[in-house]
Amino acid sequence: MDIAIIGAGPIGCYAGYLLAKAGHSVSIYENHGQIGTPIQCTGLLTSDFDQFSLPIESFLVNTFDRIGVYSPNHKLEIHQKEYLVCRKRFDNFFADLAKNAGAKIFVNHSFSRKEGKTIIITNSQRHQEIYLTPDLVIAADGPLSNTAKAYGFYHPQRENYFGIQATVEGNFDLHSFQTYFGEKVCPELFAWIVPESATIARVGLAMRKNSRAYFDRFMKEHNFKALEIQAGAIPVYHPCQELQKENCYLLGDAAGFVKATTLGGLVPGLKQAEILVDGLLNKKNYEKAIAPLAKKLRLHLLLRRIFDKFSDQDWDRLVSFVAQPKVQKVFERYTRDNPVPLISMALLKEPRFFYFAKHLI
Numbered sequence: 001m002d003i004a005i006i007g008a009g010p011i012g013c014y015a016g017y018l019l020a021k022a023g024h025s026v027s028i029y030e031n032h033g034q035i036g037t038p039i040q041c042t043g044l045l046t047s048d049f050d051q052f053s054l055p056i057e058s059f060l061v062n063t064f065d066r067i068g069v070y071s072p073n074h075k076l077e078i079h080q081k082e083y084l085v086c087r088k089r090f091d092n093f094f095a096d097l098a099k100n101a102g103a104k105i106f107v108n109h110s111f112s113r114k115e116g117k118t119i120i121i122t123n124s125q126r127h128q129e130i131y132l133t134p135d136l137v138i139a140a141d142g143p144l145s146n147t148a149k150a151y152g153f154y155h156p157q158r159e160n161y162f163g164i165q166a167t168v169e170g171n172f173d174l175h176s177f178q179t180y181f182g183e184k185v186c187p188e189l190f191a192w193i194v195p196e197s198a199t200i201a202r203v204g205l206a207m208r209k210n211s212r213a214y215f216d217r218f219m220k221e222h223n224f225k226a227l228e229i230q231a232g233a234i235p236v237y238h239p240c241q242e243l244q245k246e247n248c249y250l251l252g253d254a255a256g257f258v259k260a261t262t263l264g265g266l267v268p269g270l271k272q273a274e275i276l277v278d279g280l281l282n283k284k285n286y287e288k289a290i291a292p293l294a295k296k297l298r299l300h301l302l303l304r305r306i307f308d309k310f311s312d313q314d315w316d317r318l319v320s321f322v323a324q325p326k327v328q329k330v331f332e333r334y335t336r337d338n339p340v341p342l343i344s345m346a347l348l349k350e351p352r353f354f355y356f357a358k359h360l361i
């Protein structure tokens with residue numbers, strides 16, 4: 001098959017690698033001049049990344065063994081292994097994988113529009129339009145996916161957060177990153193301090209609106225000065241977003257495959273790429289194959305709807321429930337990429353979690 005992938009982010013390149021390795025002719029079109037820039041990501045991965053059996057040391061910056069969770073009046077520390085990666089090296093690793101498997105990557109090439117079965121790519125350096133009729137188009141062009149819009153199936157009710165983050169200097173616990181919840185800090189998500197080293201950290205937050213005002217306040221309260229600022233859109237999973245139309249499949253952020261509780265999209269996106277490629281190669285029913293991953297994302301969305309109504313007292317109550325050793329053990333056993341056992345086991349250990357279900361009404 002002749003396959004055009006739009007977007008040379010990690011998810012598009014991973015799909016390109018898997019398809020090229022299986023003998024397909026793969027061309028990846030990237031609108032920026034360089035892979036992996038500008039960086040718009042913290043780069044946190046749960047240990048579920050291990051399932052992909054990739055050499056993490058190629059892009060690893062730091063490894064954590066603890067996560068600090070702060071509600072307005074309580075604190076909790078969860079013991080979990082997490083990775084911090086350099087997104088520039090991470091993205092280039094996946095691009096190299098794809099290239100070495102035979103995929104071609106065209107930078108400065110942007111998806112412009114679609115006319116019938118033809119897609120039009122613009123070479124921004126030569127100001128030239130290229131007309132292509134691939135057998136398959138994979139839209140991996142991020143949260144605002146122009147490709148999904150051109151194919152007419154970008155769901156009109158999809159929402160995006162706006163994440164903003166700075167690199168800062170300070171004194172940090174190298175093996176622990178911190179998350180801060182509450183109405184005053186970041187009412188729609190949480191703020192984070194994620195150390196790259198003992199003296200440098202990535203500090204940020206994300207909101208649907210007003211991220212900058214909350215971010216500036218958080219930076220001021222912690223007395224941080226930004227060495228560098230990055231920002232970008234992050235999609236919220238929408239259960240009604242179709243994943244395929246005509247010969248076009250949506251992948252990664254373009255499909256909204258992001259955990260609505262934390263806005264982490266790397267592990268779900270890579271998993272989605274594997275499922276899509278396996279479905280294409282082995283002629284499997286994609287809807288059926290993707291259902292278990294979609295179920296996890298729906299569960300994250302349900303939690304997001306509950307958290308969106310949380311007061312500061314709710315955050316304090318939640319943190320105090322989780323801090324009980326019997327519950328904490330559950331949170332240390334299952335990562336957030338496994339919400340089904342995490343939530344069901346937590347409810348078994350602490351039925352008072354049902355108190356928060358009132359926010360669903």
Ligand SMILES: Cc1cc2nc3c(=O)[nH]c(=O)nc-3n(C[C@H](O)[C@H](O)[C@H](O)COP(=O)(O)OP(=O)(O)OC[C@H]3O[C@@H](n4cnc5c(N)ncnc54)[C@H](O)[C@@H]3O)c2cc1C
Pocket residue numbers: 006007008009010011012029030031032036040041042043044045109110111112140141142143146147163164165204230231232233234251252253254258263264265266267269
């Ligand atoms: C501030 C912030 C912090 C984040 N932190 C984390 C985190 O810690 N952990 C985590 O798992 N996730 C995090 N995310 C989310 C994560 O960055 C995304 O889920 C991930 O990048 C998705 O990968 P992707 O390949 O689908 O899309 P992208 O990485 O967005 O790649 C899409 C590519 O398509 C290209 N493109 C766009 N339009 C076109 C076009 N018309 N033609 C050609 N190319 C095009 C873009 O230039 C880009 O290279 C964060 C996001 C933000 C904004």
